[in-house]
Amino acid sequence: MxxxxxxxxxxxxxxxxxxxxxxxxxxxxxxxxxxxxxxxxxxxxxxxxxxxxxxxxxxxxLTPTVFTEVTQGTGGGLLNAIEGTVVIGVGSMLLAVPFGVAAGLYTAQFSHTVFARVIRFLADVLVGVPSIVLGYFGYVTMVEYLGWNFSLAAACITIAILCLPYICRTTELALGQVPAAMQEAAYALGAGEARVAWRISLPMAMPGILTGILLAFAISIGETAPLLYTAGWSSYLWTGQLIHSPVGYLTYAIWAFINEPFAAANALAYAAAFLVTFLVLLISVGARLVLLRRQGGAR
Amino acid sequence: MSFRRLLALFAGVLPASLVAVILFLAIYSWPAVRFNGLGFVARTTWNLGNTYGDPIVRNGVAQLPGAQYGILFLIVGTLLSTLIALLLAVPTGVGAAIFLAEAVPGRLRLWLSFLVELLAAVPSVVFGLWGYAVLIPLLGQHVFPVLGRLLGWIPIFAPPYGSGYGLLTAGIVLSLMIVPLIAATLRDAILAEPMVVREAAAALGATRFETVWKVVLPGVRKILIGVTILAMGRALGETMAVLMVSGNALNYLPGNIYSPISTMAAFIVSQLDSALQDPTGLAVRSLAEVALVLSVISVGVNAMARLVLYRAGLRGARV
Known part of the structure; x- marks a missing residue:
């Protein structure tokens, strides 16, 4: 039809x-x-x-004693752990930042060289190496072979290795957003590579780099496995020694005290979990908000 | 020294530390590698030997009488818990990514995406704490019996249910830890797919969901594969959360999905104290061999994931 x-x-x-x-x-x-x-x-x-x-x-x-007293057996406070977490975090950042930022600067500035590609690839691979492997590496090399025992130095170096790739990659990303024209202008005016890096690239990328460092700091606060056999555990405040003296930290308190049969110990574990979680979230949220604002809230 | 050289020297610390980690673990565990041979990965025996006996020297390696090391049960536990985690996490991650990228308007998307990234920032030991304090009683007392009644005709779901510590619990906690990585990466990839392919599909009469499912998603296939491998690497090496919920089985192959297990990463933490009881040091070195095997596997898995992602054009810094 x-x-x-x-x-x-x-x-x-x-x-x-x-x-x-x-x-x-x-x-x-x-x-x-x-x-x-x-x-x-x-x-x-x-x-x-x-x-x-x-x-x-x-x-x-959370009671006032959590912040004012050190751990006694499975009770008391967490002052030693809070201090230890901060000291380990700051110490590992002091170690990781120069090398991580240098790696990021190299991969961004000499982006197409073979060495830059190698660094980038190995940084991505290092991110995936389980943290306990780094911890055991720290144990057999520093704690055992070098005889440092459980110590701040062993803990900081181990955590620094863990944080290196994060700092490297965020630094590279931040430097990538610096307009090439700015650097070219500086080169055209006769500035050398060092001057361009110090005076142009790094200052302009500084907020992004700092964000990356903050995120790495948050990671160092939340880590447990690499510290168990490098920092050990101590119920006392940090002695000021770099080696031969173990350090307490919050994540250990979570893991160890939740398995104790005492209510006081479990309460300490939850207090530590609260401090760690909200400190980590606060830092990551803050860092990401800064990053978002700078990107103009896109995405 | 020129600036470039100096910078390269500092930058070289990063690759050098990765090489150093693997090299020193290999050197340290070498006597154990020789002692254990290839059977290390094929035996289900972790036996320090007689710790009261006198150490003997055989083939140049000091050892306790009766010592034998094999980690087949750890390899099985690691692979199975990772497999369960991926089976749960990949569909959830894909669904959440589609939801975030396609169903939610811009402003809200920002905040909801934020939630996913927050989940990624929660420390491993806190996941473990939640698993230990909340999930295990819930699963062990209420969910597993129901699951057994519903799916009991499949052998691996049949009783005994155990106490809640075990393979399935570890898999669930692991899946929560890797889902943010999958969801966030895939969301970015979906958002980056060009508008024209959606318009073309819409012009052919496809519904919005058909557009996403049959046009956009196949376009980000390679990124999905890459990020799945990446998430697999993450799950293989996860330590604290698994340690707290897996039941830490020793020399035991899982009989069903509720069985206690242990993974290579968790085992290193749970066994060092007892390994130090071996005066010959062979146990500690064998533990280093576990770490070596784990690091070689994870380096391989991560290298593969990155190559897939590089080829898919994703060089992002999402780490």
Whole structure:
């Protein structure tokens, strides 16, 4: 009935089948979106659950003594651990920043050299090396072979190796956003590589580099496995010694004290978990907000 | 020395430290490598030998009588927990990425994405704490029996359920730890897909979900594969959370999905104290061999993931 002059014939429309197909596709789309929402919802629930647990149990365990006293057996406070966490974090940043920023500067500035490619690739691989492997490396080399015993130096060097790739990659990213024209202008005015790096590239990329360092600092606060066999554990305040003297830290308190059969010890574990989690989240949120603001809130 | 040379010297510390880690672990564990041979990865025996016996020297290696080391149970535990984590995390991550990139308007997307990145920042030991204090009682007492009743006809889901510590619990906690990486990377990749492919699909009459599922997602296939391998590497080496929820099985191959297990990374932490009881040092060196095997595996996995991601054009700094 629908013969045309164009020389071909359209098959008669099968209206019910077309409707059914359309309904099926629509149902598939709705199912798909719902499943995606559920997937995201699962993430949100897990996140909320973890944070709420840490918040509720942590806050109820926070007493003034947590901040004023050192650990005694499985009770007392966490002053030694808080101090140790900060000292290890700052110490490892002091070690990691010069080398990490240098690696980032090299990969950004001499981007196409073979060495830059090697550094970039190995930095990406080093990120994936399990932290316990770095910890055991620190144990057999520094604690055992060099005879430093459990010590601040061994802990800081181990954590510094862990943080190097993060600092390197964020530095490279920050330097990549410095307009090439600025550097070219400096070169054209006769500045050497060192002057361009110190006076142009690094200052202009400084906020991004600092963000990366802050994120690395947050990582160093949250790490446990590499510290167990390098820093050891100490119930006393840091003695000021770099070697031969173990250091306490918050993440150890979480792991060790939750397994104790005493309520006081468990409370300390939750207090430590609260301090670690919210310190880490505060730093990462702050750093990321700064980064977002600088990128103009894009994405 | 020129600036470039000096900079290269400082920058070289990063690659040098990776080489040093593997080199020193290899040197330190060499006597154990010789003693254990290839059977190290094929045996399910971690036995220090008679710690009260006199050390003997055989083939130039001091050892306790009866010492034998094999880590097959650790390799199995590591691979199975990683497999479960990936089976749970990849669909969830893909779904969450699609939701974030395609279903949520710009401003809200920023905040919800933020939530995912926060989950990635939660320290490993806190995941372990949550698993220990919340998940294990819940799973062991309520979820596993139900799961067994529903899926008990599949042998691996059949009882005994155990106490909640074990393979499935470890897999669930691991999946939560790797899902943010998958979701965030894939979200960025989906957002970076060009608009024209969506417009073309829409012009052909595809629904929005069909556009995402059949056009956009295949476009980011390589990135999905790369980030899955990356997440696998992360799960293989995860230590503290697994240590706190896996049950730390010794010399035991899992019988079902609820069985206690241990992984290579967790085992290094849980066994060093007892390894130090071996006066010959062979146990500590064998533990170093575990670390060496783990680092070689993770370097291989990560190198592969990065090569896939580089080839997909992703050189981002998301680490």
């Amino acid at each position: 629908s013969a045309t002059t164009a020389g071909f014939v359209l098959p008669p429309r099968d209206e019910p089948a077309r409707r059914a197909r359309l309904a099926r596709r629509r149902a598939g789309a709705i199912t798909g979106w719902v499943l995606c929402a559920i997937a995201f919802g699962l993430l949100g629930i897990a996140m909320g659950w973890i944070l709420l647990m840490v918040l509720i149990r942590g806050v109820s365990a």
